[in-house]
Amino acid sequence: MKRVIAIVIVLLLAVGGWSLFHTQARQPVSPSASQVTEATLKDPALIAKGEYLATVGDCASCHTERGGVRYAGGRVLPTPFGNIPAPNITPDRETGLGGWSFEDFWQALHSGMGRHGELLYPVFSYTSFTKVTRDDALAIFAYLQSLPATNQAAKPLGLGFPYSVRNSLKAWRALYFQEGEYQPDASKSDDWNRGAYLVQGLGHCNECHAPRDSFGGSQNKPSLAGGQIPSQNWYAPDLSTQANGGLQGWSEQDIVDLLRTGQSARGTAFGPMAEVVQQSTQHMRDEDLRAIAVYLQSLPPRVAVAEPTSPLDTRPILAQGAKVYAERCADCHGKDGNGVAGIYPPLNGNSSVNEPSGINAIRVVLLGGFPPVTKGNPRPYSMPPFAQQLSDSDVAAVVTYIRQSWSNHASLVMERDVIKNRHTPID
Structure with a gap:
């Protein structure tokens, strides 16, 4: 009996090891074989929509190194597990998205998988971007394909073993990634649903405004409860405006003012949030800013925290x-x-x-x-x-x-x- 158990354990370890190191290859879809035509991608209205959505998603902030060409990548993003450089997403055929089809792009944005089936590191916020609709993703892709091509090769990953083994992300994804587009709540208003879509999806607010565990996974209950941003040493506050929330007492106008100008009667944006305002939210339409405020004001009250005490004579x-x-x-x-x-x-x-x-x-x-x-x-x-x-x-x-x-x-x-x-x- 012991021998049978030992054999089963060995077989399980072998299967687990094979799963860890084996990559399920995928053949990319060439632009010529794509269901999205070249004429569609050159539609001026679609490109303009995509430019706005890419701004809402603050794509350039990560995909542009300081002093570099916009969207040409190169910015190194620090994580507790090592440094990860953001890739070039201009339409350069050698180093960017020039050989990508929309199907390849959709797989990356929605499923967190590269065009060859490789698992993407979640420093790319596909855990939020999976909620982006296919139509919005198409508009973003059309905009990126309209940019001037810049030849800039990717910098090497700064990850050591075991984090350098992409298939180790299978376990992480099983714990923390739920794939699926945003589904509107019929019991809520159009403004609330638009705000929820922007906050949960394209705006990826939860990537900063939530605590993370030792594996880098977001803890989403309660939603947007605040947390320290890994490796950046800033604390992104709780976003509830209700009792005991981080924004307790903030009005809709306070939220809109901060996102539009960087300053409101209740506070000022600085640190990483200052960059978000400068690169993204100040350019958003008033109706989208107000939708975000409507959604944030619906976040529930927080549990009261006892006033801190200290054994020291303060x-x-x-x-x-x-x-x-x-x-x-x-x-x-x-x-x-x-x-x-x-x-x-x-x-x-x-x-x-x-x-x-x-x-x-x-x-x-x-x-x-x-x-x-x-x-x-x-x-x-x-x-x-x-x-x-x-x-x-x-x-x-x-x-x-x-x-x-x-x-x-x-x-x-x-x-x-x-x-x-x-x-x-x-x-």
């Missing part, structure tokens, strides 16, 4: 922080922490101040805060960095003071937290 820390705040911060943000409307953002009730980790406030104090330049706010006021002026102790004290003053009741920040993030790369 009075000396708060006194030190109050002194630093009066000397360095109050002239702009006000003694009451409410800032100056349209110029300096409020710290009182600010979601980035109150996020659980404290990392956002630490980084802004150390490295400065730089809102995006937008059509609606072409000359935003920036905050200077204080890394050279303030000690680790001062930064910890002033961030703790801000997080525990006025209506704020967030946890204290320790010097070790500041030390950890003092030399964090900006990009």
Whole structure:
């Protein structure tokens, strides 16, 4: 009996190993064999629609390296498992999408598989893009095919074993990937469904605004509950506007203003979100911005979190922080922490101040805060960095003071937290 069990185990391991290393090859569909004609891809209206949708999806942000040709790839995206360069998606036949058909593109966007059947790494957000409709995907592909071709070869993957084995993604996909287009909810309004489609799909908001586990999988219950962005060391806040949510009290107009201009009465976009606003959301139509706001305002209330307690006597820390705040911060943000409307953002009730980790406030104090330049706010006021002026102790004290003053009741920040993030790369 033991021998039979041993044989079964060996066979299972053999089958599992074969599955891990065996790739199911797929023959690409040549453009000439595609069901989508060349005339369709050259339709000006379809291309214009695709340009807008590619902007909504913020495709250029990842697929353009700093100082490089737009959409020609080359930007290296850091992950906890290694660095992954974004590919060239211009229509160059050797190094881009020039030899791709729409069927190849749809398989990548919808199923997370390359044109030869290889599994794609989920740094490409196909876990969200799978919700994009086929018609919208066709428009995006038509737009990308209309771009000037740029010959720029892909950079090598910066992944070590076992992450370099693409078929190891089979297990990951079984746990975290649910393929399928967005299905409208008939009980909801058209605006709600449009907002849900943009947030869940093309806008891929959940890729940042959700916690991730040690395998890099998003935890989606509750939806958009906030989380630290892997390897970027920013915390993307909870997006609920209801009780105990990260955007508690935000109005529809507050959300629209932030997405359109980078600034609202309740806060300012900075860090990765500033890039999203600059590259994507400021260019979106008003009706789409309002649809997003309608959907976000429907997110449920969050469970109340008990106010943090500490065995430490925090009075000396708060006194030190109050002194630093009066000397360095109050002239702009006000003694009451409410800032100056349209110029300096409020710290009182600010979601980035109150996020659980404290990392956002630490980084802004150390490295400065730089809102995006937008059509609606072409000359935003920036905050200077204080890394050279303030000690680790001062930064910890002033961030703790801000997080525990006025209506704020967030946890204290320790010097070790500041030390950890003092030399964090900006990009």
